[in-house]
Amino acid sequence: MKKLIIQNVSKQFGDVNALHNVSLALDEGSMLAVLGPSGCGKTTLLRSIAGFETPNAGRIIINGQTVFGEQTNIKPEHRKIGYVPQHGVLFPHLSVARNIAFGLSDSAYSHKEQKAQRVAEMLQLVGMAGLGKRMPHELSGGQQQRVALARALAPSPSLVLLDEPFSALDAGLRTALREEVKATLNQIGATAILVTHDQEEALSMADLVAVMRQGQCVQVADPVSLYKYPADIHVAYFVGEAITLEATLDHGRAHCCFGPLPLAPGCAIDSSSATIMIRPEQFVPSAPAEQQLGGQVLKTIYYGHNALVHIKTDAKFGAQEIQIRVSGAHSYTPGEYVGLKITGEVMAY
């Protein structure tokens, strides 16, 4: 069953089209990442789903119930949504336990003991059992975000909305917390939407990624398909490093300065003028050989687990500056000549 359906939602602020005809659908128990650059409309979309923003057009259905559209606009507090905002999430004057209990209604949890029990369950869920008496300022940034998640999950929401919840954390903590949050949401079968401008976060956490640009949803795909088959060059660059080359397409092959290359499914088969896209890790270094693609190392950018090696291909292969991704265990010296093989298919636009 679809937990969330968004149909042609638009929102204008004056003459800014913050959202333009956005449509999305999300399965129960899955996570959607909304990915896009600053100002593309991510937060407006999240706030429209939550009911904090009223769209100008469209329809939003949660759990089979229209919460917006067709003369309906259900108030945020009746949409059964858990919201984890970016900053300033906890009430500073309330203990961790009281922060978590804040969203628990007296009707659903009429006894004090029931509330305390639910708070204890939530603390356990986010790995903070026994810390309910602490005040927010006595917690690390990561712990504060875990409490914010516990508070959002406590009332058993239909949908959990996470608005860049890791952006204020340092890199190491961010990676660890991403995995924890994903595991926690999986454990309770939550359906969630994560807003982020970090492609690594979107690809590593979500089942489905929606890429937004200037208020529009330009592609919705699972992480592997999105990375391998981006809808256009801009999406290709947004979700990773890309090398683009001019080519002609003929009978399902791209002909470029590196020779003939197989085309990914769904690309045009014939064209006298196309741009192809290759990912840096599709280049595999090999021993230099006659008539085989190769070039001279310009520089290496080392990332530890892997490295990007900048190479200028040989003149007979177009003297192109490209980047290839190699294991961090190998080192390449500027001036060194390396042979290159290209693996997999290329996208053409």
Ligand SMILES: Nc1ncnc2c1ncn2[C@@H]1O[C@H](COP(=O)(O)OP(=O)(O)OP(=O)(O)O)[C@@H](O)[C@H]1O
């Ligand atoms: N309340 C508002 N009044 C006027 N313009 C707004 C308002 N809220 C958002 N906008 C505009 O709508 C567009 C989309 O904004 P939004 O905050 O949704 O983008 P975003 O993708 O979440 O950006 P960021 O990643 O920087 O948070 C932007 O041009 C923004 O300036």
